[in-house]
Amino acid sequence: MPSAPQLTARPAGRALTGTVRAPGDKSISHRSMIFGAMATGVTEVEGLLEGDDILATARAAEAFGATVERLGEGRWRVTGQGGLKTPASVIDCGNAGTGVRLLMGAAAGYPITATFDGDASLRKRPMKRVTGPLTEMGARFDWAAVEDRLPVTVHGGNLEGIDYLQTVASAQIKSAILLAGLNATGETVVTEPEKSRDHTERMLRAFGAEVGVEPLNLNGGGEGWKITLKGGQTLTGTTVSVPGDPSSAAFPLAAGLIVPGSVVTVEGVMLNPLRTGLFETWIEMGADLTIADERESGGERIGDVTARHSALKGIVVPESRAASMIDEYPILAATAAFAEGATVMRGVGEMRVKESDRISLMVNGLRACGVRVEEEAEGFIVAGGPVRGGATVATAHDHRIAMSHLVLGLAAEQPVSVLDPEMIATSFPGFVEMMNGLGAEIV
Structure with missing residues (x-):
């Protein structure tokens, strides 16, 4: 370019x-890096989108303790240690809205502290739509300058599952809650009156987690679903072919x-x-x-x-x-x-x-x-x-x-x-x- x-x-x-x-696919590419970092063992990725947003998420995965290797065009290997560690410096997510919101959810589930930042564009994007439900689960957030905007520091660990009704059809919000819920006590439930992308549910299963999805029959003819995730589950590295x-x-x-x-x-x-x-x-x-x-x-x-x-x-x-x-x-x-x-x-x-x-x-x-x-x-x-x-x-x-x-x-x-x-x-x-x-x- x-x-x-x-x-x-x-x-x-x-x-x-x-x-x-x-x-x-950008959504699958982000998740392959993040899930691979959270998992135990090796995740082999084929067809990764090597755009700036994904490369920022790959660097974040490495900063959280995973070993990340580029093997060839679109071919990557992520070796996870079974969890995320406190990074040595600020996690710069560049322009990646999906990357930062999913990473905040993932980090919130571990007893670590991490600061997230991004470029000028990402700093203008709202973050409380994600940090709000994560706070309900027990995470703490310190805003460096303006509340609801990056930079923000997350203090994770000791989370409890919540029953969350999603008012905006957003896969980013849902995914952040589910990733935090992996390491929370009890069940985490996300109810979506209007369906959002289900890549996280699909990929969690591919990494060995159990995720329940039930259809909702709503008054007025709308279609939605309820996603249920039990806490205390671990992820295992797998092979991801990115469409x-x-x-x-x-x-x-x-x-x-x-x-x-x-x-x-x-x-x-x-x-x-x-x-x-x-x-x-x-x-x-x-x-x-x-x-x-x-x-x-x-x-x-x-x-x-x-x-x-x-x-x-x-x-x-x-x-x-x-x-x-x-x-x-x-x-x-x-x-x-x-x-x-x-x-x-x-x-x-x-x-x-x-x-x-x-x-x-x-x-x-x-x-x-x-x-x-x-x-x-x-x-x-x-x-x-x-x-x-x-x-x-x-x-x-x-x-x-x-x-x-x-x-x-x-x-x-x-x-x-x-x-x-x-x-x-x-x-x-x-x-x-x-x-x-x-x-x-x-x-």
């Missing part, structure tokens, strides 16, 4: 074609949908039903999106996804789908700009507390490119139509904002530039090279 102050996507003068492989990240696959697939004549295939994409909301939405919009060779890898369904240039139409995206695609709304908004009619995206206020205020940044960027957008407190509406382009877009160092506007620029009337593109490396190292290999011009 070049360290240029900006990148520019020029309208594609030809169709994009080719087959690529998505980077390893392709559907959030990353979304970018070349989106380009395939909006650049005339294009046919783009991304191989080995995770098809966990709690991660495929964007694909469902695109299909409802009229996208020619097909999946071939469905198979299982590392406990997850994967398949090869092909996107062909399509005439899209605007739809109202079901609010209940937000949890399964919260990171994909920026690229959905970029594709919606080329649809006929309006695409309504509501119930996505969580976007405002990601790496940036993603609603505001997407609204501003799309408007600069000539797209009509209506901003709301908990969402936004993108009116499809001609996309002029010809703008330089501020990204607030947010990788998904940058990539979404670069994809938009491939089908706009004029080039689109993004500022501060170096953060793309946090989740998608090799993005520019992959896109240009398909026939794009991003320089």
Whole structure:
């Protein structure tokens, strides 16, 4: 990934074609490092996403006492000592929101003290959504400057399980509670009226823990579940095969949908039903999106996804789908700009507390490119139509904002530039090279 102050996507003068492989899934990659550090014995990881966020989590795993080795491209070995030790220095999580929140949960379960920090972007993100339930379990937190914001020091150990009703569908909150619950006395229960990603539950089982999951039948027809974890369980090192990240696959697939004549295939994409909301939405919009060779890898369904240039139409995206695609709304908004009619995206206020205020940044960027957008407190509406382009877009160092506007620029009337593109490396190292290999011009 070049360290240029900006990148520019020029309208594609030809169709994009080719087959690529998505980077390893970010959620699975974070968890493989953290679970491996907590476990006893060796965890072998294949297909790890080697982005900045994951490398920060790998360094944290080492700081907590594990031996972490890179064996080759995407191949890593983590040798855990059966628990986390007090680190010698501050744990710098860089820009990794998932990394810091899961690590805080893991550290809270041990009788250790650890201070967590991050870059300027991560320091703006709320942390009490995680430290609140961990405090209920018995952990203590000291805020260095501003309450609810990094840096923060956790004093762990002597935790008791809690029965927690989750009001925000967040896999990060759930995962932090469950990781702390491994070393708490009694049972830890998380009730989710609205399902969030279940990677932690799946991976805990792969590492030898017993996790109970019961469906909830809610009044009003909603679907949720109750997760139960007994304390005092230990993890055992295992082999983790990281599937392709559907959030990353979304970018070349989106380009395939909006650049005339294009046919783009991304191989080995995770098809966990709690991660495929964007694909469902695109299909409802009229996208020619097909999946071939469905198979299982590392406990997850994967398949090869092909996107062909399509005439899209605007739809109202079901609010209940937000949890399964919260990171994909920026690229959905970029594709919606080329649809006929309006695409309504509501119930996505969580976007405002990601790496940036993603609603505001997407609204501003799309408007600069000539797209009509209506901003709301908990969402936004993108009116499809001609996309002029010809703008330089501020990204607030947010990788998904940058990539979404670069994809938009491939089908706009004029080039689109993004500022501060170096953060793309946090989740998608090799993005520019992959896109240009398909026939794009991003320089």
